[in-house]
Amino acid sequence: MVDIQEKLKEIGPFVPGAEDDLLICRCEEVTKGEIRKAVHEGIFTVEEMRRYLRNGMGLCQGQTCGRLVKGIMARELKVRPAEIEPATARAPMRPIEMRILAEDGGDRE
Secondary structure, eight states, X not given: OOOHHHHHHHHOSOOOXXXXXXXXXXXXXXXXXXXXXXXXXTOXXXXXXXXXXXXXXXXXXXXXXXXXXXXHHHHHHTSOGGXXXXXXXXXXXOOOOHHHHHHXXXXXX
């Protein structure tokens, strides 16, 4: 288990960069700077990042931005990308109207 305070001390304070306005997650409009800053606020796993900034939660489900986010996090944490704990993959959920469920009738044998 990583001690958050020790890791934050190790990586140092957030210093804005020239490319911080670069859009990384197009679906949720998350920038490189937002990801970098979140790491310096104590977000150390991809799952935490998804919950914090919603990157990877849009239509593409992280297929476009997932590797980029992991790479940015790894650079900020001064580790290899393989050392970053991945997010849990889940099937996309879509709302369904109750009438469609009712029409099914539940006739299962």
